Amino acid sequence: MFPLSLRLSGFRGIRDGLGLDVLTLDLERLAGDAQLVALAGANGRGKSTVLDNLHPFLTLPSRAAQAGPGGFSFYDHVVLPENEKDLVWSHDGRRFRSQVVIRCNGRRTTDAFLFEADPQGCWKPVRLPDGTVSDGKTSTYNRCVEHLLGSPETFFTSVFSAQCKRQLSAYPNSEIKRLLADLLGQERLREEGQKAAQVVDQLKVGLVAMRQQRGSQDELLERLRGEHGRLNCASAQVDILAQAKVDAQRAQDSARAHLAQLQAASEQAQGGDAQRAQLDGERVALIRTGREVIEGIKAQIAGQQQRLERLTQRVDLRKAQWATRSQTLAASRRQCEGVLEDEVAVRHAQRRLEAAKAVAGLRAERSLQVRLRVQELHLCTSALESSQQRLAAIEREAGQAALRAEDLARRFGLTREVPCAEMDLQGRCQLLGDARDAEVLMPSAQGTIRKLAKDKKEVQAQIDDQQEQCKRLAGAPQVLMLAERRAVASGDRAIRYGRLAARMGEMSQALDRLADIDRELAGLAGQGVQQDETEDERVERLDIEATVQVLDAQQGQQAQHYRAGLNRLLDALAALPAPFDAQVLADARRQLDAAQFAVAQAEHVYLRAVRDDEAKLALEGQIVERQRDQDALGDRIAGVAEQLGNWNLLVKCLGSDGLIALAIDDAGPALSGLANDLLLASCGPRFTVSLLTQVETRRGDQREGFAIQVHDGDTGVSKPVEQMSGGERVWINECLVRAVALYLAQNDGRCYGTLFCDEADGALDPQRKRSFIAMKREVLRLGGYAREFFVSQTPELTAMADAVIDLDAMVCCRPDIAHA
Incomplete structure (x- = not known):
């Protein structure tokens, strides 16, 4: 498998690292004929994103939780609504194109297409x-x-x-054996084992079903035997129930004759019952009519009472409205009086407002003048300090000039003390030359001293003037504080007077409102005499009371009239003969119904006994047939159980601990030998590895497993790879992984053509890093691989590559990316 070109659109790693939404790499042009191709760039440039996409599988192995496609989602690593991976690759002389489209616009979907180029170049x-x-x-x-x-x-x-890929030593036993089985081409054997396991599952299901069927048959047989035992006495019950049926029929005939006698007596009493029914109807009609008349009178009385209640409510409502209005006006009057309590203060503030504003303005102006004097004091103080600093500098400079003049005088005095004075050597004596130079410089030094003395006098006079001015302005800060306090007090007083004067309109409104309230209260006081009932209301109340008295009298008269009519009807009913007792006739009918039910029940029980006797004979035949079926099913269960044992043995033989384990045992030395060749070619003869497919348990027994044992030639110690240091473990794991690739290429013919490595050298020391490249080239040579793409953060390893794809050169012109 050779990646030829790659186009990534919308991948988060490319946008964050390069600032690009789309990245296109022509690997045929960039790599050429190079064997080792390095992807270079700073951290976060997207090197791993590019390397993770140089294969056609639907996963990014650096981000996946496992080696295969599972445990990974493209949606977490793309940023656009529609993202795309377009990879052109070749394999076995054929050219393919993988096009994966990841959509995140609302509903997440992924479409994946695999195309092959035909001889004309069409996909x-x-x-x-x-x-x-x-x-x-x-x-x-x-x-x-x-x-x-x-x-x-x-x-x-x-x-x-x-x-972050798991090392081979971290794989569990089942996973490493499944991987080795695939490497050794034992997948067909594993598939046959899976088929055998499916047969075992089907046999188990069938066996469970047959055992459930046998249990159901056992329950049915037990139920049939129980039913047969219950029906043992059915023949004897038939004769007993036949006699019971005859007795029930005799009781039915006797009840029917008694009912006929009672019906004849009832027909004779029907004349008196008709007259009694007529009187009862008249009584009911009289009661209904009397109730309707009384209810009508009561309704009229209720209407008059409601009229009286409405009259009372009208009077009460008028009184309540008068009281409420009086209280409202009283509250408004109190409110106006509360406002007018400040009238004197408001009028005083209005008179004094202009004077207060004038005083506040004068005091603010006075404060401003004093503030200018304080600023003048500050300027004078600063000037005095500057003059004092200048005077100190002049004094220092004068001291240095005096020292220099004294030194020049000393040097000039040497002209009279040197031994070569007035001799021929005088012209070549360096000491006399220095003295003559001093003679030339002495007038300049004296002039400097006189100038500095004059400057000091001027500066001292300036300082005296400035000190006198500072004394004259010394009290200005205290005067400013007093002026500012007075200005603030005057301003507060002017503001207070202004607020009070602003309430003058409120006072006028309160006076007007108070006059209106007094007039309205006087009017309400005159209306107070009208709060009792008016003449019309008193006449209406008397009319209502008279009408109620008349209706009460009518109600009493009607009640007495209807009571007398009801008493006459009750006397007539009492004079009639006693009615026929219908309850006796009803009891006779119930007795006949009970006798008929008893006959039917006896007939039913008799027929059931006959059916039970017939069912007992049928059950005996069913029991014999079910027992025969149960014996046949037991023979079938025994046969299936025997077959299940044979198939279980076949599954174990075809599983990871059977023939596959034997094949792995045979391949272990070959894998170890390839790994040791790589270790020898890259880091010398120090480390050798061996693959153990049998591990020792705590009790000293051997069981199927997988372990990697490393022998250190320098120390003579052998130990598991898990106990090696981090860098050594990485080195040995890489040799084992590449040994697997070499084994595939040499024994199975599966050579992918290209290798990939992403920062596997991080834990190695500098010497191991250089040997790491040697190991890569040895793998390419031994396995016949054409190329390896790798990522390393070590510049020396990147420089040792045959070609370098520099992602830093592809960075977009965004400042935050370019300077990252």
Whole structure:
């Protein structure tokens, strides 16, 4: 598998690292004929994102939780509504194109297409021998890629070293054996084992079903035997129940004759019953009429009472309105009086407002004048300090000039003391030359001293003037504080007077409102005499009371009239003969019904006994038949159990601990030998590895397992790879992984053509890093690989590559990316 070109659109790692939404790499042009191709760039440039996409599988191995496609989602690593991965690659002389479209605009979807180039260079969907065509579904795409390149677990374990990838020593026993089985081409054997396991599952299901059927048959047989035992006495019950049926029929005939006698007596008493019914109807009608008349009178009385209540409510409402208005006006009057309490203060403030504003203005102006004097004091103080600093500088300079003049005088005095004075050597004596130079400089030094003395006098006079001015202005800060306090007090008083004067309109409104309230209260006082009932209301009340008295009298008269009529009807009913007792006739009918039910029940019980006797004979035949079926089912269960044992043995033989384990045992030395060759070629003869497929338990027994044992030639100690240091463990793991790739290429013919490595050298020391490149070249030579793409943060390793793809040169012109 050779990646030829790659186009990534919308991947987060490319946008964050390069500032690009789309990255296109022509790997044929960038790599050329190079064997080792390095992806270079600063941290976060997107090197791992590029390397993770140089294969056709639907995963980014550096971000995935496992080696295969599972445990990974593209949606966490893309940023655009529609993102795309377009990879052109070749395998076995055929040219393919993987196009993956990841959509995140609302509903997340992923479409994956696999195309193959025909002889004319046109892309057509890949078609598998079984008829499967790449139609955009991820499941179909995975089947097509796995048909071409094999399982993703084998690919990523053997030729792809991703960041944070698990080392082979961390694989559990079942997973490493499944991986080795695939490496050794034992997948067909594993598939046969899986088919045998399916047969075992089906046999187990069938055996469970037959055992459940046998249990059901046992329950049915037990139930039939119980039912047969219950029906043992059915023959004897038939005769007993026949006699009971005859007795029930005799009781029915006797009840029917008694009912006929009672019906004849009832017909004779029907004349008196008709007259009694007529009187009862008249009594009911009289009671109904009397109730209706009384209710009508009561309704009229209730209407008059409601009229009286409305009259009372009208009077009460008028009184309540008068009282409420009086209280409202009284409250308003109190409010106006509360406002007028400040009238004197408001009028005083209005008179004094202008004077207060004038005083506040004068005092503010006075404060401003004093503030100017304070500023003048500050300027004078600063000037005095500057003059004093200048005087000190002049004094220092004068002292240095005096020292210099004294030194020049001393040097000039040497002209009279040197031994060569007035001799021929005088012209060449350096000491006399220095003295003559001093003679020339002495007038300048004296002039400097006189000038500094004059400057000091001027500065001292200036300081005296400035000190006198500071004394004259010394009290200005205290005067300013007093002026500012007075200005603030005057301003507060002017503001207070202004607020009070602003309430003058409120006072006028309160006076007007108070006059209106007094007038309205005087009017309400005159209306107070009208709060009792008016003449019309008193006449209405008397009319209502008279009407109620008349209605009460009518109610008493009507009640007495209807009571007398009811008493006459009750006397007539009492004079009639006693009525026929219908309850006796009803009891006779119930007795006849009970006798008929008893006959029917006896008939039913008799027929049931006959059916039970017939059912007992049928049950005996069913019991014999069920017992025969149960024996046949037991023979079938025994046969299936025997077959299940044979198939279980076959599953174990075809499983990871059977023939596959034997094949792994045979391949262990070959893998170890390839790994040791790589270790020897890269870091010398110090380390050798051996793969153990039998591990020792705590009790000293051997069991199926997987362990990597490392022998250190320098120390003579052998120990598991888990006990090695971090860098040594990385080194040995890389040799083992590449040994797997070499084994595939040499024994199985599966050579992917390209290797991938992402920062696997991080834990190695400088010497091991250089040997790491040697190991890579040895793997390429031994396995016949054409190229390896790798990422390393070590500049020396990147420089040792045959070609370098520098992502730093592709950075967008965004400042935050360019300077990262």
